[in-house]
Amino acid sequence: DAEITQSPRHKITETGRQVTLACHQTWNHNNMFWYRQDLGHGLRLIHYSYGVQDTNKGEVSDGYSVSRSNTEDLPLTLESAASSQTSVYFCASSEKTDSGNTIYFGEGSWLTVV
Amino acid sequence: GQNIDQPTEMTATEGAIVQINCTYQTSGFNGLFWYQQHAGEAPTFLSYNVLDGLEEKGRFSSFLSRSKGYSYLLLKELQMKDSASYLCAVMDSNYQLIWGAGTKLIIKP
Numbered sequence: 001d002a003e004i005t006q007s008p009r010h011k012i013t014e015t016g017r018q019v020t021l022a023c024h025q026t027w028n029h030n031n032m033f034w035y036r037q038d039l040g041h042g043l044r045l046i047h048y049s050y051g052v053q054d055t056n057k058g059e060v061s062d063g064y065s066v067s068r069s070n071t072e073d074l075p076l077t078l079e080s081a082a083s084s085q086t087s088v089y090f091c092a093s094s095e096k097t098d099s100g101n102t103i104y105f106g107e108g109s110w111l112t113v114v
Numbered sequence: 115g116q117n118i119d120q121p122t123e124m125t126a127t128e129g130a131i132v133q134i135n136c137t138y139q140t141s142g143f144n145g146l147f148w149y150q151q152h153a154g155e156a157p158t159f160l161s162y163n164v165l166d167g168l169e170e171k172g173r174f175s176s177f178l179s180r181s182k183g184y185s186y187l188l189l190k191e192l193q194m195k196d197s198a199s200y201l202c203a204v205m206d207s208n209y210q211l212i213w214g215a216g217t218k219l220i221i222k223p
Contacts, residue, residue, distance in 0.1 A: 042118065042201070042213030043157075090156060101209060102147070105156035 003027075006091050006106040013113055019078040021109045023091030031094040032074040033103065034058075034066060036087040043090065049074055081113045116140045118214035120202050125220045126192055134187045134200050134217045142207020148176050148187045149201040151216065157201055160187070189219075197221045 004025040013019050025032065030051045035043040045058030047066040055066050063085060065077045078085055091106040117139045126132040138146070145164040149157035163169055163178035163185060175188040189196055199216040206212055 040215060042215045043203075043211075044213075045210070101145075101205065102159050102162060103211065104159070107156050108154075 004091060004093055004104060004106040006109045008109060009107065010110045011112070013081050013111070015081060015083060015113055017081050019081050019111065021076045021089055021111070023074045023076065023106060024072055025093045026072065027093055027095070027104070028071060029093035029095045030071070031101065032068070033092040034064070034074065034076045035090045035092065036060065037090060038087050046076065083113050085111065086113045087111060116206060116212045118202055118204060118212055120214040120217045122215070123218045123220065125222060128192055128194060128221055128223050130192050131188065131190050132192060132219065134219065136185045136202035136214060138183050138202070138204045138212070140204045140206045140212055143180060144205040144207065144209055146178055146185050147203045147205070147211070149203065151199045151201060153198070192221050194221050194223070
C-alpha cells in the first residue's frame with residue numbers, strides 16, 4: 001500500500017543544533033506539506049511544495065527550510081534549533097481527487113529541543 | 115483575517131449522538147474537511163463537503179451551509195473508540211487549508 005513515512009519519530013536535540021526531519025511518500029503525489037501542531041493551536045503550515053524544485057513558505061516558516069529534489073521526499077531542516085520549536089511535526093501529501101485535495105498525513109515526528 | 119472556530123471540548127455518552135460545530139471566515143471557499151485525530155496519532159480523513167447539504171458515511175455525517183459559514187459533524191451510536199479530537203479545515207481561494215484548533219471529544223460509558 002502507498003504510504004507516507006517520517007523519521008525520526010522521536011528526537012531530543014540541543015539548542016543551536018541543526019536537525020533534519022525526513023518525509024517520504026510513495027503515492028507519487030505532487031503536493032507535500034510540513035505542519036507543526038501545538039496545544040491550543042490548529043495545525044500550522046511551515047512549508048509546502050507543489051512539485052520537484054518548488055518550495056513555498058507557510059504561516060510559520062522562520063527557522064525552517066525544505067528542499068524538493070524528487071517527488072517522493074520533502075526533508076524539513078531546522079537550521080539552529082530553538083526551544084520554541086519543540087513540537088510535533090506532521091508531513092502530509094495530497095493530490096486532487098473527487099474528495100477535493102484530500103491531505104494524507106505521516107505518523108508525526110516528536111521533537112524536543114533542550 | 116481567516117478564522118475557524120470549534121468548541122475546545124465536548125463530552126457525550128456511549129451509544130448517544132453528538133454534533134460538533136464549526137464556523138469559519140475565510141478568503142474564499144473551496145471545500146471543508148473533517149479529520150479525526152486520536153491522541154498521539156496523525157489526523158485521518160473523515161469527510162469533505164463542497165456543496166450545501168448533508169453527506170452521510172455510516173455513523174458519521176457532515177453538513178455544510180456556505181451562506182452561514184457553518185458546518186457540523188454528526189456522530190451517531192457513539193463508541194468508546196470515537197474518543198478523539200475532531201479537526202475542521204477549510205480550503206481557501208488559494209487552495210490553502212486553514213485549520214481549526216480541534217474539538218476533543220470525550221466518550222463516557
